[in-house]
Every structure is written in C-alpha cells, then in structure tokens.
Amino acid sequence: MTADQGAQAPFNFRLAILLAMAMFVLVVDTSLMNVSISAVVRDLDTTVSGVQGAIALEALVSAAFILIGGKTGDLIGRKLAYILGLLAYAVGALAMVFAQDLNAIIIFWAVIGGIGASLLLPAMQSLIHGNFEGAHQKRVYALVGASAAIAAAVGPLLGGFITTFLSWRVGFALEAAIIAVVLIGIGLVKDVPYHGERSIDLVGAALSIVGMGGVVTGILVWQEGGGYVGLIIGIGVLGLGTLVFWLRSRKRRGKPTLLDPTLFDSKPFRAGASGQLLQQIALGGTMIVLPIYLQMVFEYNALQAGLSIAPLSLSMFVVALLAGRGLKRRPANIILWGFVLIVVGVGLIVPIVPIADSGWYLAVPLIIAGCGLGLLVSQLNNYTLSPISDERVSEAAGVNSAAGSFGLSFGLAFAGAIMLATLAYTFTASAEASTVLSPEQQQQVSAVLEEDAEIMTNTGLEALLADETPEVQDEVLRINADSRFIALQVALLVPILAGVLGILNGFRMRRLPDPAPNASAEGSMLG
Numbered sequence: 001m002t003a004d005q006g007a008q009a010p011f012n013f014r015l016a017i018l019l020a021m022a023m024f025v026l027v028v029d030t031s032l033m034n035v036s037i038s039a040v041v042r043d044l045d046t047t048v049s050g051v052q053g054a055i056a057l058e059a060l061v062s063a064a065f066i067l068i069g070g071k072t073g074d075l076i077g078r079k080l081a082y083i084l085g086l087l088a089y090a091v092g093a094l095a096m097v098f099a100q101d102l103n104a105i106i107i108f109w110a111v112i113g114g115i116g117a118s119l120l121l122p123a124m125q126s127l128i129h130g131n132f133e134g135a136h137q138k139r140v141y142a143l144v145g146a147s148a149a150i151a152a153a154v155g156p157l158l159g160g161f162i163t164t165f166l167s168w169r170v171g172f173a174l175e176a177a178i179i180a181v182v183l184i185g186i187g188l189v190k191d192v193p194y195h196g197e198r199s200i201d202l203v204g205a206a207l208s209i210v211g212m213g214g215v216v217t218g219i220l221v222w223q224e225g226g227g228y229v230g231l232i233i234g235i236g237v238l239g240l241g242t243l244v245f246w247l248r249s250r251k252r253r254g255k256p257t258l259l260d261p262t263l264f265d266s267k268p269f270r271a272g273a274s275g276q277l278l279q280q281i282a283l284g285g286t287m288i289v290l291p292i293y294l295q296m297v298f299e300y301n302a303l304q305a306g307l308s309i310a311p312l313s314l315s316m317f318v319v320a321l322l323a324g325r326g327l328k329r330r331p332a333n334i335i336l337w338g339f340v341l342i343v344v345g346v347g348l349i350v351p352i353v354p355i356a357d358s359g360w361y362l363a364v365p366l367i368i369a370g371c372g373l374g375l376l377v378s379q380l381n382n383y384t385l386s387p388i389s390d391e392r393v394s395e396a397a398g399v400n401s402a403a404g405s406f407g408l409s410f411g412l413a414f415a416g417a418i419m420l421a422t423l424a425y426t427f428t429a430s431a432e433a434s435t436v437l438s439p440e441q442q443q444q445v446s447a448v449l450e451e452d453a454e455i456m457t458n459t460g461l462e463a464l465l466a467d468e469t470p471e472v473q474d475e476v477l478r479i480n481a482d483s484r485f486i487a488l489q490v491a492l493l494v495p496i497l498a499g500v501l502g503i504l505n506g507f508r509m510r511r512l513p514d515p516a517p518n519a520s521a522e523g524s525m526l527g
Helices: 003-008 013-035 037-044 048-076 078-098 102-131 134-165 168-188 202-223 229-252 261-265 267-297 302-326 331-352 359-385 390-433 439-451 458-464 470-510
Strands: none
Touching: 013 037, 013 048, 013 078, 013 102, 013 134, 013 168, 013 267, 013 302, 037 048, 037 102, 037 168, 037 267, 037 302, 048 078, 048 102, 048 202, 048 267, 048 390, 078 102, 078 168, 102 134, 102 390, 134 168, 134 302, 202 229, 202 390, 229 261, 261 267, 261 390, 267 302, 267 331, 267 359, 267 390, 267 470, 302 359, 331 359, 331 470, 359 390, 390 439, 390 470
C-alpha cells in the first residue's frame, strides 16, 4: 500500500483507542503504586522500603530488558510481542489484586510486569508505524502520547480516589480489565514484518542486564541492610564499561550488536539521552519521597496524597501541552530552563519540610517543578531523536527509553535508600545523645534500626511504645519527628543534584547547533 493510498484509507478509530488504552495502563500503573504505599504496607504487613524497592525494581527490569524486548519483537513478530507484553502486564496487575505478601509483588508485578513493559513499548511503536500511514499515523502518535500524558497527570488523583474509597486492589483489577478489552480487540492489529538482521547479540544483552541491574540492585541491597553492596555496584559499573567496549569491538568486526554504538557519535543524541536520564532521576526521586512524606508524616490517605501531588503532575501536563505547540525558542534553552525550574521547585521544598502542617504547603514549589518537567517533556525526546536518520530512529528511541527507565529506577532506589540511611543515622545519633532514654533503651533503638530502618507514622510508633513511660514516649516521638524531617530533606538532594547536572548538560546543549525537526522522531514519543 502506498502512502497516498494509506492517506485515503479510513481511519481505524477502534484500534487507535485500544492502543491509547494500553499506553494509559502502562503509565498509570506506577502512579497507583506510589499513592498507595501506606495502604499496601498496612494490608500486606510489610515495610515502606520493601514497597519502594519493588517500585524501583519494576522500572529497572523495564530498562534492563527494553533493548532486548525490541529485538525479541523483531524475531517473534511485533504483534506477538505486543500480546505477550500485555499478558505479562495483566499478570502483574492480577498479582496485585490477590497478593498476600511482598514476594508476590516483587516476582509478578515488578519482574514479570517490567518484562511486559519492555516488550510492549517497542512493539507498540512498530505497530503504530505499520498499521497507520500519513496523517493517520501522526494522529495515532498524538492520541497515544496524549493518553500517556493524561495518565501521568490524573494518575495520582485517580489512584488516590480508588484506593481511599474502594481499595488499591480494585485499581489493579481495573488495569487488568482494560488490558482484557485491549486483547479482545487484538484482531484489529496487523502484524508488521521485520526484514533486518536476525542475529542476536547475547553477550551485549547479558552485559546490559548485569550493568544496569548491578547498579540499582546494589542500592536496593544497601537500603535493606544487606552485604556486598560495593561488590554488587562494582559489578554493575564493570558490566556497563564492558558493554561499551564489547559494542565497539563487535561493530568494528562487522557483527550484529545489541545497539549501534555509532548512535553516540551524535553530540545532540548524547546530550539529549543524558538529559532524559537526569530528568527521570529527578522525577523518580521526587515521586518516591513525596508520597512517603505525605503518608507517613501527615498520615494522609491515598486520596489526600494524590491531591497534594496533583500540582506537580497537572502543571507538567499543561506546560508540556502548551510548550510543545507554542514556544518558538531554541529547544536547548527550553531544556535548560526546565532543569532550572526543577532545582528551584524541589529546592523550595527542603526548608518547608519541617514547618509544613499540610500538603498544601508544597503546592507552589510543586507547580514550579512541574512546569520544569513539562518543559523537558515537550522538548527532550524530539531533541534527542531529531539528528538520527529515519532508518535508525526506532533503535535510538529504544536507547532513549532505556536511559529514561534506568534513570527512573535509579532515582527511586537512590532517593529511597538515602532517606532510610539518613533516618537510621540521625535516629541513632539522637537516641544516643538523649538524656531521657536509658542506655538499654538507646541500644535497643540502635539494634532495631540496624536490622530494618523504617519511616513510621506517629500513630504506629505510639502503639509500639504503649508500655513505656510518658517521658520515654514523648522523647522517642520527638526524635522520630526530627529524624524524619532530616531524612526527607537529604533525600530531596537526589532530584536537586540531578537537576543541577541537567543544568550543566543544558549549557552543553546550547553550544551545539539545534537539530532539524524529524517527523519520525516526533512519532517516537512512547518511551
């Protein structure tokens, strides 16, 4: 079918809607988990750190397997990869409906669901490209991109409402129901054949998993108080370094590679992918710290937490929409200002933490940070992919998505780990300096925190201290409050530092010529 014929063919509205529904579920899933942390912790009798680790692991698995997922779709067929990705995501959603412990969440939601996302995203990209042409194709890309943006904007509110008035399990059941509807309409999807190289770079695939997995897994092990943290992270760093050497060596010998290392010869691509990584670190760090702060310090339910976070997501959505259409300034300048606003917005939260008595204190800083994220969302993908040729833009989009997913998992894991490590240190130091607690009580505090540092609500802590004297109860509650504030402030330094590095990267972008707009790049917004 020619492009002219495709432009004249009737628009398959049902298929477009089904693809948009699949993307909506993919994006809203993590938002639901973030605002439901305290409910999941309570219902499964687990810990905040355990749930936060599962959230980071899901993003990590998606990052580690997304390049392999794209190649898998090439080999088994994009339609089959799309179906398998949906089924894996449905397994994760159903596991959340019936989960009785954290292990089920880790295995089915984080690992299997993460693998499903790594299959789904590249396959969806190819299927849109192969099932629609001309103006119809751009229309579907816009619809699916809008679906992702709306899910990001309303996800905290929708998840908070469902969790508060029904149950977080109902939210995941609705996800599974949406996936079922999408699968019922799978007959509308026409498979897209692959005619390129069918060899698999197994060594490159393994090194990418070991590299990204080692770094984030090491942080999660540190968070849980495990051993060999340095060794695990070192293996991850070594894996990433070896991957670079392997890809270059294999490319020189003319053999197939997991990804083409010459993609990184483009300075705009390198700068753009770095910006995507830093943006997602900032987003991940912020979106794991704030729900914990709201639910554990203010003892908010999921709806209250979602409402408090809404200024960030809604401003991001509105600014991304407006900036993508109306701003005519250099993309590099817009990206630079995006990171500046993130640093200013998150930075304003740091001094507010000890004095705030409700989530509304965060509204203005979150709007500022959300405007920054909106500017980045409107520009980064297109800036990164524009210098890449049409033939390689799908591969480049996969690399860009992997960088973003890895950044998200790193931000989630590192901010959470820093928060709990700071909590343990400050709580222990304050307890040892206390003149109210006896030496035996001080040792007991240290032993408990050494085994499992955990942010607790004052209500939960009061229940544990029921047998202590009023003086001891008041002292431990005071130490807990002070330690939580410090821990949360230190954790916020993770997104702030990512934003500062993004500013430096933005100045580097300004020294580069602006890449010309690329129609194929504009369609590669799904990662």
